[in-house]
Amino acid sequence: MRQPGPIIGIIANPASGRDLRRLTANAGLYSSTDKASAIQRLLAAFGATGIAQVLLPTDMTGIAAAVLKASTGPMAREQRWPALQMLDLPLTQTVADTRLAARQMVEQGVAMIAVLGGDGTHKAVAAEAGDTPLLTLSTGTNNAFPELREATSAGLAGGLLASGQIPAAIGLRRNKRLLVRVPQQQLCEWALVEVAVSPQRFVGARALSRSEDLAEVFACFAEPHAIGLSAICGLWCPVSRQAEQGAWVRLDTSATQVLLAPLAPGLLQGCGVTASGPLQPGVAYPLSLRSGTLALDGEREIEFAEQDTPTITLDLHGPLSVDVEAVLAHAARHHLLVVPRDQRHTPATLR
Amino acid sequence: MSTQLSSEQLLHAYEVMRTIRAFEERLHVEFATGEIPGFVHLYAGEEASAAGVMAHLRDSDCIASNHRGHGHCIAKGVDVYGMMAEIYGKKTGVCGGKGGSMHIADLSKGMLGANGIVGAGAPLVAGSALAAKLKGRDDVSVVFFGDGASNEGAVFEAMNMASVMNLACIFVAENNGYAEATASKWSVACDHIADRAAGFGMPGVTIDGYDFFAVHEAAGAAVERARSGQGPSLIEVKLTRYYGHFEGDAQTYRAPDEVKNLRETRDCLLQFRNKTTRAGLLSAAQLDAIDGRVDDLIEDAVRRAKADPKPQPADLLSDVYVSYP
C-alpha cells in the first residue's frame, strides 16, 4: 500500500569489497552484516525526519533479508522506520543489478537514492539517476566520490532534504563528471572521480593499484585526503569538488623523484609525475598512450588499441548529490530537529 | 609486478586452453560411443581458470585437483597422450590404466592427482606446502576445488591450518554454480565463497573465470604473496561448465539454453581471441595454427589410446605396496 510523501530508494552493492585489492593491498572487509547495519541506521534517521517509504532491492548476500527482519522488531516500531517495499528484480549478481534497481527507483519517482558502495557503485547508480539526487555513503574499496560518513547523520540530512525541509540550493550539490568516448567501439561512459590510462593491455582483474600500471590520470576533482588514483592529483595539484575545472597528471616510471600516494587502502606507491595541468570543461582531451586500458573510478573497463582514439571530456553538469554538511548546518541554524517532548518519537514535521 | 604477457606467453596460454577444450570436447563425443569405461567429468568451459593459474607455476610447485581434473592436468604439463590412454584404461596410460580419469597424476610435474573425493586435495596441498616450508623452498601449492567441495570440512580444516602454519597454499574455488545437481546459490550460505576467507585469516577475492587475464592477474598476486612467505589466500573463480556433472547427466537442473548462451557470449577462448587480436598482440593466423596443431595432437592421442593394449592380469596385483612385506 503506497504511503503519501517522498520515497527514498536505498541501493547497497552486495558485491563491493571483494576484488583484487584484498590480495594486493590491505583493503578491508565491509561485510553484508555491516551493510545491513548501515541501512538500519539510515532507516532510523529517515524515521525521525518523516520519510514514510523506502524502496530496497533484494540481494543474494542477506543484506535485504537482515533489514527486513529488523524492520519487524521493536526498535523499528519505536523509531518509526519507513515502510519497506522490496524491489524484487531478477538478479544477475553483476553491476547490471545496480543499474536496474536505480532505473526502477527513478521510474517509481523516488526523491533520492541512498547509495552504499564505492566509486564504482556510485558511478553505476549515477548513470541511471538523471537528476534524482544521490545520498552517498562509502563502503567499497576506493571511496573518493562518496564521503566517509556515518549512516545516521547522512540519513538525517537525506531525510530532511527529501521531506522538503531544506532548500535545494543549500542541500544539493551538482557534481562534475568525466565523459569517456571511444567512437570506434561505440562507447560513451562516465566516471565520477577519475579516469586512469594504463599500459596494461587487458581489463583483467580490473583493479589498478601499482604506479607502473599508470600512464595518465584525469580527475574531476582531487582531494588531498582521498584514497585511490585521484590521490595522485590530490597530492600534486589538488582541485576541489566546487572548482569549475579538473586536473590531469602524466606519469613516468623512470622519473627520479616520486610522489608517495595512497592508491589503495594501506598501499602507498611512488608515482613519478612528469607533467600536470588543469582540465577545462567541454574540451575533449586525447590520451598519451596509443594502446592500453582505461580505468573508470579505479576499475579497468575499456581496452583500446592503435585503431581507437579515446577522448576524455570534463562535464560540469554531472549527477546531483546531497551536501550532508550543508544540510545539517542549516538544520542546526534553524533548529529543524527541535520537536515537542511528547512528540519526540514522531517524525519531525515541516515548519 | 607486471601482468603484461609476452607473445610467447599469450600463445602458450591459448594453446593450453585450446588443448583442454579439444580434449574435453573429443571425450564428450567418444564417451557416447560406450568405449570409455567408468565416469568422466568434463572441464570444458573452465579452461581460463586452469590456464590462468598454472601460468605462474613451475614443475616444483604442486597442485591437487578433483574429479573434474583433466584441465588441471593438461595445464600442469601432464602428457596428453598418456592421459587419454589412462582414460581408456590402457596399460600405456599415465597411471598404467589403474587409476582412470579421476586419478590421473604425475608427481614429477607436481600434479598430486585428480581425486575422486572432492575437497581431499586441500589437506594434501597443505602438506606439500608444509614440505616446502620444512625444506626451506619457496614452492607454492594450489588446490582446485568446486563450489560443492567448498562446503567440505576438509577444505575448512586445510584453510585454517594453512593460515595457522603460514603455508604457501592457494585455495582456488572454481564456482561453476552447480554441485552435481544442486545450485551453489542454495548450498553456499554466504553466497560468495571468497567471503569465507576472512573467517580463516586469509584474503579472498572473487574473479571472473571467463576472462583468462582476470584469473592470471589474481593468481599472480596470490602466488607472489605465497612465495614471499605471506601465507595462503583464496581465489573464487566464477565460471561455468558446459557439460553435466558427469557424462550422461542431462543437466535438466539448468535453464534451457543456459549453456548455449554462455558459449556464445562469454566463452573464455572466444574472449581471449577477441581481446588479443583486437589489441594487435596476436594474429588470427597464429591462433588458427595452434587450433590445427591441437586438433592433430588430440586425434593422435585418441587413435593411439584406442589401439593400445590393456593392462595384463599380473598388473592387478602389482604396486599395492612399495615393498613386500
Place this chain on the structure above:
Amino acid sequence: MARKISYQQAINEALAQEMRRDSTVFIIGEDVAGGAGAPGEQDAWGGVLGVTKGLYHQFPGRVLDAPLSEIGYVGAAVGAATQGLRPVCELMFVDFAGCCLDQILNQAAKFRYMFGGKAVTPLVMRTMVGAGLRAAAQHSQMLTSLWTHIPGLKVVCPSSPYDAKGLLIQAIRDNDPVIFCEHKLLYSMQGDVPEELYTVPFGEANYLRDGDDITLVTYGRMVHLAMEAANNLARQGIDCEVLDLRTTSPLDEDSILESVEKTGRLVVIDEANPRCSLATDISALVAQKAFAALKGPIEMVTAPHTPVPFSDALEDLYIPDAAKIEAAVRKVMDASRSAA
C-alpha cells in the same frame, strides 16, 4: 647393549634416534608438544600421555602441533609424504579414525596403486588403541580390522618395548603408509631394549613359546594374557605354542599355518570386536589352508559385539582375560581329544 626401559620410552627413543639419523622425518599431531601459543611451558605435554615429550626441544621445527583438524593434519602428512619427507603423524586415539579416514583410506593407501606404481607415500600414523583405562566407548577401541582390511596399508601392533622400538624404526624407514598401534596399557611395561638403532621386520611373527598341543595366535596386549594362560595351562599338562603376530598387515601366514600343521589346534585371541576381526580372518585362513591338520574346531577369544563399557565392572568383562583363554584352550583340547 640392552637395558630396561618402558614401552613408551622405547617409542620416544625410536623417534629421537631416527629423527637424528634422517632429517626428512618430522612429527605432527595434536599436542605432540603442547603449549603452542600458550604463555606457559612449551612442550607442555609431549603427547597426551607424554610419549613424545622432549622431542620438541631436541628437534626444533620438526615437532609440529596441529589444530584439532584430523582431516587437515593427517592429510597434510599424506601430502608431505609425497614430497620426499617422512612424516610421523599421530592420531591421538584410534577412535578418532572417523575424523580423518578418507585421507588414509582413499588417499595414502591408494596412491601407489592408482598412480600406476609411481607414488611413494612413506607415512607413519602412530595411534593409541585398546581398552582398560575406563576411558569408555569412544576412547578404547582397537579397530585393527579396519586398517588391516585396506589394501595399501601396513598395520603394526607391538607387544613389548623391544618390538615397539624396532618396529617403529622399521615403520619410519618403510616406504608404504603404516598404521602403528600403541596399546595404552602397555606404555608403562618395562623390557630390555638395545640402545642402538635396530629394526624388527614386518610380516614375521614372533614365537614367544614353543609347544606341541595347541597354537595360540594373537597380537598387542593380548600377547601377555596369552602367555599368562599358557603358563597356567602348562601346569595342567597342556603345552601351548604362542605366536605374536607383531604386524597384522602384512600377515605372517606361513608361521601360523606351520604352527597349526604341528599342533593341529588353534585359538585366536583378539581384543577387538568379533565381527570381521583379525580373529575371524585368521580362523578362515587356517580353515581354508590347514583344514586337514586340524584335530578340532577353532576357538576365538574376543571382546563381545558391544561398544566398550565405562564401568570397571563391565569393562573387565569386556576385555579378554587369561581365564577366558584357558577356557577356550580346554574346550578345544576336550573337543579334539574326543574326536581323536
